[in-house]
Amino acid sequence: xxxxxxxxxxxxxxxxxxxxxxxxxxxxxxxxxxxxxxxxxxxxxxxxxxxxxxxxxxxxxxxxxxxxxxxxxxxxxxxxxxxxxxxxxxxxxxxxxxxxxxxxxxxxxxxxxxxxxxxxxxxxxxxxxxxxxxxxxxxxxxxxxxxxxxxxxxxxxxxxxxxxxxxxxxxxxxxxxxxxxxxxxxxxxxxxxxxxxxxxxxxxxxxxxxxxxxxxxxxxxxxxxxxxxxxxxxxxxx
Amino acid sequence: xxxxxxxxxxxxxxxxxxxxxxxxxxxxxxxxxxxxxxxxxxxxxxxxxxxxxxxxxxxxxxxxxxxxxxxxxxxxxxxxxxxxxxxxxxxxxxxxxxxxxxxxxxxxxxxxxxxxxxxxxxxxxxxxxxxxxxxxxxxxxxxxxxxxxxxxxxxxxxxxxxxxxxxxxxxxxxxxxxxxxxxxxxxxxxxxxxxxxxxxxxxxxxxxxxxxxxxxxxxxxxxxxxxxxxxxx
Numbered sequence: 317x318x319x320x321x322x323x324x325x326x327x328x329x330x331x332x333x334x335x336x337x338x339x340x341x342x343x344x345x346x347x348x349x350x351x352x353x354x355x356x357x358x359x360x361x362x363x364x365x366x367x368x369x370x371x372x373x374x375x376x377x378x379x380x381x382x383x384x385x386x387x388x389x390x391x392x393x394x395x396x397x398x399x400x401x402x403x404x405x406x407x408x409x410x411x412x413x414x415x416x417x418x419x420x421x422x423x424x425x426x427x428x429x430x431x432x433x434x435x436x437x438x439x440x441x442x443x444x445x446x447x448x449x450x451x452x453x454x455x456x457x458x459x460x461x462x463x464x465x466x467x468x469x470x471x472x473x474x475x476x477x478x479x480x481x482x483x484x485x486x487x488x489x490x491x492x493x494x495x496x497x498x499x500x501x502x503x504x505x506x507x508x509x510x511x512x513x514x515x516x517x518x519x520x521x522x523x524x525x526x527x528x529x530x531x532x533x534x535x536x537x538x539x540x541x542x543x544x545x546x547x548x549x550x551x552x553x554x
Numbered sequence: 555x556x557x558x559x560x561x562x563x564x565x566x567x568x569x570x571x572x573x574x575x576x577x578x579x580x581x582x583x584x585x586x587x588x589x590x591x592x593x594x595x596x597x598x599x600x601x602x603x604x605x606x607x608x609x610x611x612x613x614x615x616x617x618x619x620x621x622x623x624x625x626x627x628x629x630x631x632x633x634x635x636x637x638x639x640x641x642x643x644x645x646x647x648x649x650x651x652x653x654x655x656x657x658x659x660x661x662x663x664x665x666x667x668x669x670x671x672x673x674x675x676x677x678x679x680x681x682x683x684x685x686x687x688x689x690x691x692x693x694x695x696x697x698x699x700x701x702x703x704x705x706x707x708x709x710x711x712x713x714x715x716x717x718x719x720x721x722x723x724x725x726x727x728x729x730x731x732x733x734x735x736x737x738x739x740x741x742x743x744x745x746x747x748x749x750x751x752x753x754x755x756x757x758x759x760x761x762x763x764x765x766x767x768x769x770x771x772x773x774x775x776x777x778x779x780x781x782x783x784x785x786x787x
Contacts, residue, residue, distance in 0.1 A: 371658065371691055385650045387657055397646035411632035412618050418625045423606065456606060 325382070326351035329365050330375040331358060333526040333534060335429075336388035337376040339483030341524035343392045346474060347402050348520075389421050392479055404473050420460060420469065421480040428453040429484060435499065436491045436535070437542055443495070450499050454508060457481065461507040467514060474518065482515050486526050494535045560617075561586035564600050565610035566593055568764045568772050570664075571623035572611040574721035578627045580758045581712070582637040624656050627717055639711050652708050655695055656718035663688045664722060667737060671729045671773065672780035678733070685737045692719070693743040700745060705752060712753065720753050724764050728773040 328344065328351050330337030344351055356365055356375055368377045368384035378385045378394065385394045396406040408414055431453055434446035460469060460477075469477035489512075492499050502509045515521060563579070563586050565572030579586055591600050591610060603612045604621045613620040613629065620629045631641040642649055666688050669681030695715075699707055707715035730737050740747045753759060 371654075380647075383647055385647070385654075387654060390650050390653045390657065393653065394646055394650040397649060400646075411629050412615075412620070414632060415620045415625050415629040418628065419620075419622055422622060422625065 324380060327354055327379040328352070329354045329356050329362070329368065329377040329379070331356055333486075333531045334375060335483040335487045336374075337483075338486070338524055338526060339388045339479050340376045340378060340391050340395070342474075342479050342482060342521055343395045343406060345520040345524045346404060346406065347395060347399050349395070349399060349402075388483065389425065389476075389480060392476065396476075406470070406474070406479065407476055408470070417470070417476040420457070420477040423453075423456070424477070424480045424484065428457075428481075432484070432488055432491055432499070435495060435497065436539065439543060443497075447497055447499065451501075451504070454499060454505055458505040458508045461511060468511065474515070474521070478511075478515060482521065485512055485516065486528060486531060490528065490531050490535050493532060494539045559584075559615070562589055562614040563587070564589045564591050564597075564603065564612045564614075566591055568724075568769045569610055570721040570723075570725045571609075572721075573724075573762060573764060574623045574717050575611045575613060575626050575630070576762045577717050577720060577759055578630045578641060580762055581639060581641065582630060582634045584630070584634060584637070623721070624660070624714075624718055627714065631714075640713075641717065642714050643708055648708065652714040655692070655707055655715035658688075658691070659715070659718040659722065663692070663719075667722075667726055667729055670733055670735055670737065671777055674781055682735050682737065686739070686742065689738055689743050689746060693746045696745040696749055706749065712756065712759075716749075716753060720759065723750060723754065724766055724769045725773065728766065728770045731770060732773050732777050 326344070326349055328337070328340060330340070330353070332338075332341075332353075332355070341353075354362075354364070356362060358375075361373060365375065365377060366373055368379060369375075369386045372386060374386070376386075376388055376391060378391045380394075380398065385391050392406065407417060428450065431446050431449040435443060435450050438446050457469075464471070466472060468474050469481070474482075488499060491497075500509055500512065516525065561579070561584055563572070563575060565575070565588070567573075567590070576588075589599070591597050593610075596608060600610065600612060601608055603614070603619050604610075607621060609621070611621075611623055611626060613626045615629075615633065620626045627641060642652060663685070666681050666684035670678055670685055673679075673681045695707060699709075704710055706712050707719075712720070726737060729735075738746060738750070754763060
């Protein structure tokens with residue numbers, strides 16, 4: 317019996333603009349795994365989604381030979397392990413390097429993502445605080461690249477942390493555009509900006525990234541809704 | 555593997571996250587030095603070793619520093635991979651399930667239980683309902699596991715998800731006591747209660763679970779702090 321799984325039947329439930337879905341698509345693309353993408357309507361979730369992820373009812377969900385895997389970074393590790401013999405390896409071999417990779421992936425989810433969302437949703441002082449936090453979080457990632465001197469967080473090739481952050485890239489860049497705030501300053505974080513540039517252009521990554529124009533429209537509409545005054549407060553206005 | 559392993563763990567004994575790591579180290583039979591730190595007055599060593607989060611536990615292994623309890627547990631399992639037992643299953647799908655439930659404990663369960671501790675009135679009631687719902691989901695997971703004849707989340711021995719939840723047990727009980735709520739109900743979640751008994755009575759685990767009195771003291775202190783802050787408003 318071969319060490320790695322036969323590709324089998326792979327389905328991915330998601331929406332193309334979700335950073336979490338993008339992470340999984342990047343991993344699948346890098347490993348050259350063929351899959352069926354099932355576009356979900358978030359306002360009207362399918363039976364398949366609700367049955368496959370009854371705990372969280374969220375996307376992405378990877379269904380491999382009928383078995384569902386949930387939570388983006390858990391899916392990415394699953395892809396790495398189920399197709400362990402398929403290059404490239406998304407995780408280092410050494411346990412310490414793996415711990416460091418997991419640490420930064422968790423940091424991105426637990427710190428960077430929430431502060432980015434607060435930047436997007438916030439206004440005034442609250443938003444300013446979120447911006448400062450986001451910049452501080454990004455600077456920590458800049459320091460990681462400074463200390464390793466490598467092009468990617470994973471070393472010479474894309475790895476777990478690159479995928480964790482890379483999934484968020486278009487989201488972060490769109491938040492910057494929509495709010496007119498710079499989070500990724502080339503002067504403050506030159507390595508991170510270089511990384512972003514290189515990552516977006518990497519073969520097999522490009523095709524997994526969402527349509528920027530569409531995503532910008534979506535986020536602009538959301539921001540407008542968040543920042544518009546509640547109806548009835550406008551006197552004599554249209 | 556190095557002939558002479560130097561393993562140190564920084565933390566405080568009542569911490570559920572430190573407890574997780576101590577359980578993993580004990581299961582693997584790893585000797586280590588425990589460095590007791592002070593949550594009210596964190597040491598320079600702790601702040602320098604975990605500058606990003608400034609939290610415990612922190613594991614030192616031959617000069618390498620590992621942070622975040624479940625990341626440390628995976629590190630222990632992968633580094634001492636020839637020490638039985640294996641804390642993670644071999645099959646990639648089973649590993650994904652183990653990680654899923656460990657993440658659920660951290661992202662959902664711990665949060666809702668914390669909400670019970672610090673909340674009052676309607677907010678607290680909502681947190682109680684969420685906690686009950688979260689424990690029911692864990693009950694479902696155990697039922698699915700026990701259908702395969704397993705006594706624990708991952709198998710017939712304790713594993714990753716068991717450690718994730720097990721570290722929290724004494725704290726959960728203390729929170730129930732201090733807030734006068736029932737979060738783990740033997741009628742609603744009988745399998746979970748049986749699992750709690752089974753887990754708590756494993757010899758190695760019993761010696762590591764924190765002193766309930768000390769945890770209760772800390773939890774009471776936290777409740778007082780949060781509810782007086784609210785009252786002050």
